[in-house]
Amino acid sequence: MVQSRQLRINGETKSVDAPDDMPLLWVLRDILGMTGTKFGCGIAQCGACTVHIDGKPVRSCLLPVSAVGDRAVTTIEGLAATPTGARVQKAWLDLEVVQCGYCQSGQIMSAAALLAAIPTPDDSDIDAAMAGNICRCGTYVRIRAAIKHAAGGAAT
Numbered sequence: 001m002v003q004s005r006q007l008r009i010n011g012e013t014k015s016v017d018a019p020d021d022m023p024l025l026w027v028l029r030d031i032l033g034m035t036g037t038k039f040g041c042g043i044a045q046c047g048a049c050t051v052h053i054d055g056k057p058v059r060s061c062l063l064p065v066s067a068v069g070d071r072a073v074t075t076i077e078g079l080a081a082t083p084t085g086a087r088v089q090k091a092w093l094d095l096e097v098v099q100c101g102y103c104q105s106g107q108i109m110s111a112a113a114l115l116a117a118i119p120t121p122d123d124s125d126i127d128a129a130m131a132g133n134i135c136r137c138g139t140y141v142r143i144r145a146a147i148k149h150a151a152g153g154a155a156t
Contacts, residue, residue, distance in 0.1 A: 010078025020066035036076035047133030050106035076105035091150035099137035
């Protein structure tokens with residue numbers, strides 16, 4: 001059954017009509033036209049669909065829109081509005097992380113959540129936070145360097 005609901009996305013209230021069980025990913029992409037969040041595997045294993053719910057990274061491909069409630073959703077389109085998100089996106093550009101780019105919105109969302117929680121992460125923090133974000137092009141070394149760069153550390 002289709003329900004009308006209000007979602008807080010990137011600081012704005014959006015009205016959507018969607019079934020309770022529709023994944024947030026499809027609400028974002030198909031109903032709201034926000035295509036920055038990508039569909040990868042559909043089973044929450046690759047990380048391409050990562051968004052923030054109240055600042056925490058979640059996989060939107062399996063999260064039913066009914067589970068969002070009144071919590072704040074941040075997508076890649078709204079991430080630069082936060083200081084940490086802007087730093088991460090700049091680091092990605094500075095270090096030319098992107099190869100094909102398909103997974104990168106999910107990678108950036110996970111990295112920004114990490115830096116918001118742990119401003120100067122070590123390698124084990126980065127490994128734990130980025131586990132489950134798959135890059136088929138293998139840009140992991142550049143991703144790690146960009147996270148350290150965004151944190152203010154050496155990009156090595």
